[in-house]
Amino acid sequence: MLDMTVQSIITGLMMGVIYALITLGISIVFGVLNVVNFAHGDFVMFSMYLSYMIGTALVWDAVQTPLITIPVLFIFGFIVYYLIIDRTLRQMYVVQLAVTVGLQIFMRSMALIIWKAQPRALQYSIIQGNIQIGPYTILTSRLVAAIISLIFIAGIAWFLNKSWAGSAMRAASDDLDMASLVGVNYRRTYALTFAIGSALTAVAGGLLMSFQQTDPVGGIRFGFLSWCVLALAGLGSIPGLIISGMIVGVAETVTITFFDPRSRLLVIYGIFILVLWFKPRGLFGRK
Amino acid sequence: MNHPPKLQVNNLTVNFGNLMAVNNVSLEVYPGEIAGLIGPNGAGKTTTFNAITGLIIPSSGKVFFNGHDITGMLPHKICRLGMSRTFQVIKAFAHMTVEETVRVGAYNRCNEKNVYKKVDQIIKLCDLADLRDKLCSDLGLAILRRVELARALATEPEMLLLDETGAGLNQTELLSFMDLLRKINMEYSITLLVVEHVMQMVMGVCSRIVVLDSGEVIATGNPESISTNPKVIEAYLGKRVPQCY
Ligand SMILES: Nc1ncnc2c1ncn2[C@@H]1O[C@H](COP(=O)(O)OP(=O)(O)OP(=O)(O)O)[C@@H](O)[C@H]1O
Ligand SMILES: [Mg+2]
Numbered sequence: 001m002l003d004m005t006v007q008s009i010i011t012g013l014m015m016g017v018i019y020a021l022i023t024l025g026i027s028i029v030f031g032v033l034n035v036v037n038f039a040h041g042d043f044v045m046f047s048m049y050l051s052y053m054i055g056t057a058l059v060w061d062a063v064q065t066p067l068i069t070i071p072v073l074f075i076f077g078f079i080v081y082y083l084i085i086d087r088t089l090r091q092m093y094v095v096q097l098a099v100t101v102g103l104q105i106f107m108r109s110m111a112l113i114i115w116k117a118q119p120r121a122l123q124y125s126i127i128q129g130n131i132q133i134g135p136y137t138i139l140t141s142r143l144v145a146a147i148i149s150l151i152f153i154a155g156i157a158w159f160l161n162k163s164w165a166g167s168a169m170r171a172a173s174d175d176l177d178m179a180s181l182v183g184v185n186y187r188r189t190y191a192l193t194f195a196i197g198s199a200l201t202a203v204a205g206g207l208l209m210s211f212q213q214t215d216p217v218g219g220i221r222f223g224f225l226s227w228c229v230l231a232l233a234g235l236g237s238i239p240g241l242i243i244s245g246m247i248v249g250v251a252e253t254v255t256i257t258f259f260d261p262r263s264r265l266l267v268i269y270g271i272f273i274l275v276l277w278f279k280p281r282g283l284f285g286r287k
Numbered sequence: 288m289n290h291p292p293k294l295q296v297n298n299l300t301v302n303f304g305n306l307m308a309v310n311n312v313s314l315e316v317y318p319g320e321i322a323g324l325i326g327p328n329g330a331g332k333t334t335t336f337n338a339i340t341g342l343i344i345p346s347s348g349k350v351f352f353n354g355h356d357i358t359g360m361l362p363h364k365i366c367r368l369g370m371s372r373t374f375q376v377i378k379a380f381a382h383m384t385v386e387e388t389v390r391v392g393a394y395n396r397c398n399e400k401n402v403y404k405k406v407d408q409i410i411k412l413c414d415l416a417d418l419r420d421k422l423c424s425d426l427g428l429a430i431l432r433r434v435e436l437a438r439a440l441a442t443e444p445e446m447l448l449l450d451e452t453g454a455g456l457n458q459t460e461l462l463s464f465m466d467l468l469r470k471i472n473m474e475y476s477i478t479l480l481v482v483e484h485v486m487q488m489v490m491g492v493c494s495r496i497v498v499l500d501s502g503e504v505i506a507t508g509n510p511e512s513i514s515t516n517p518k519v520i521e522a523y524l525g526k527r528v529p530q531c532y
């Protein structure tokens with residue numbers, strides 16, 4: 001019993017880092033553009049299918065596929081920004097909601113048309129096997145996925161703090177008018193932010209495909225997960241984001257281990273609601 | 288003046304519904320001068336600034352900067368041409384440090400290689416070295432005024448529009464701020480247009496003053512002629528006595 005608990009916590013912590021990576025994408029878009037991309041989970045689903053296609057066609061390992069999917073999703077993000085997001089920025093909130101929910105439905109339908117309803121998975125990853133620590137097993141594929149996620153999260157944190165474009169993004173997030181008045185081109189900054197948010201789902205998608213399958217409605221779960229982690233973390237704290245991802249990851253794996261796997265979305269939703277009740281700005285959110 | 292104006296505003300009008308916030312305002316600012324824009328509360332000073340810097344599109348009229356028509360141009364493009372500003376209300380980047388804030392402005396002209404040199408220079412000029420790693424949300428008003436000036440200066444402007452930068456400062460802070468303004472004007476030859484309620488500041492630093500009342504220009508001239516102009520006195524007495532220390 002204790003062993004099982006510890007085991008599921010270990011697995012949950014590793015999954016949590018990937019969730020944090022997924023959430024980072026929706027978080028920077030929300031923080032900078034003040035737009036909630038309801039299709040974010042479907043970007044993950046879409047990335048997973050792309051990884052599947054590339055992995056199958058080129059006989060690549062899933063973790064290599066982001067080499068191609070990152071640029072593809074980056075460009076996809078740019079296009080989506082200029083085609084639909086840009087036009088809704090000065091509109092009412094419901095309009096933004098409608099276009100991103102619409103995008104979600106569009107992507108899900110496209111996935112159904114292209115890949116049919118059946119789930120797809122890649123061959124076992126080259127990073128197979130596991131590390132045994134006493135009675136506990138750490139799957140190497142998950143560990144590698146967690147480490148790569150951490151590297152990307154750290155990279156984005158560095159980018160936001162030190163680079164020209166990252167500074168512009170943070171400035172635009174704090175005060176758009178003022179940022180423009182000191183030379184920040186807001187449209188380009190917004191487009192770049194959206195494209196980066198989108199490209200991050202490509203990384204997550206490739207990592208997830210190294211041990212999971214994908215299906216056209218899988219986006220719901222990732223969307224849900226990312227709102228929940230974002231609600232927990234609040235805006236602006238990268239360590240808070242990672243811890244929140246881990247909390248959700250652990251809650252999920254513990255539920256799968258001890259209850260019904262099918263109830264995991266309920267648990268995540270439960271956390272989401274509890275956070276909204278008691279900590280509407282998240283556990284780590286800035287003022 | 289024999290130079291062409293740095294900033295020329297022709298018949299600028301801004302309506303908010305039925306309200307004429309700015310009504311047919313024309314003014315010039317010449318290279319190298321410190322000009323003042325004053326007027327009672329609600330006279331339209333901030334709105335004039337907003338229309339000049341591209342934050343709002345005027346209902347009619349034209350704005351020329353260095354002879355270029357910049358009417359309705361996006362703010363970042365105007366900034367690129369060499370004009371930036373500060374605000375009456377503090378508009379700090381709350382979640383950024385002083386250094387990061389200044390860096391945002393510095394990228395207007397610098398790349399990653401030389402940006403820190405610029406940042407260091409501006410931070411030194413504005414006497415912010417001890418505070419460079421402090422978050423803006425942790426700083427007080429007087430310091431934020433200097434941070435905002437630093438951020439605008441970092442864009443390497445030819446002209447700056449300063450909106451009530453003296454508001455809320457005590458006597459000592461005000462004097463050091465005035466010194467800083469004179470310094471950036473003299474040493475960096477930045478043309479200034481300042482909106483100010485603090486008369487000591489206006490009279491102390493401006494060589495020419497434009498007075499607005501209810502959206503219209505009621506007087507233009509040097510500080511002495513303005514302070515004795517009956518129209519100006521009436522405009523102020525009718526509303527609010529200028530703040531004198
Ligand atoms: N966005 C807006 N919508 C409607 N009315 C506005 C808006 N901004 C300003 N006004 C009105 O326009 C008039 C001029 O305002 P403005 O802020 O330009 O005055 P000001 O000279 O800067 O005053 P103060 O000295 O108080 O800063 C005021 O009557 C104000 O209420
Ligand atoms: Mg004002």
